[in-house]
Amino acid sequence: MEYRICTKVEIGMKRIKSQKELVSLRGAFLHKISEQNRVSLPSNFKEALINRGVKRLVAVKYPDCVRAWPEDEWSKREDGFSSLNLDDDKVSGYLRYLYANIMDLEVDTQGRIILPDSWKTEFAIKDQVLLVGMGGLCEVWNPEAYKFKQKDLADQFAVNRSYVVELLEKRNRDEEH
16 A cells, blocks of 8 residues: 655645635625614625625615625626617616616625615615525615515415426526437
């Protein structure tokens, strides 16, 4: 039997390769808003953004919450938009609304973002927000509004799960052909 002595660098590289870096935004967290409208991101969100090499979130005001994508994830979405037909009224209407309601949110060195006053007012956010990680994006909710939404989500979970399973199975079939 032959033995080989590994250097500390080789051992360290093996350890790094065996550990999967966190890049996904996961979980739901209630966070206070400072007087300056700063919101601290959850520690696992900060870690995921650092691992992605991202210092900015691209935030879009949706009718019931704010959705925020790490800049690298948003770039993928924008690449998909570039292939759409802008002469299609539904496409141009969607993109017009989307781009009119976008704001870049810089993540400061302490892992905080600033929530605009206008969005706080529109969503009736007072002193706290609920941050909901959804893998490649996070949502910013008024905690009270989310309570109502959570009931609908629980009621629709089984139906939505089946729908997602069907979509994934279809994608797998399409990729095989």
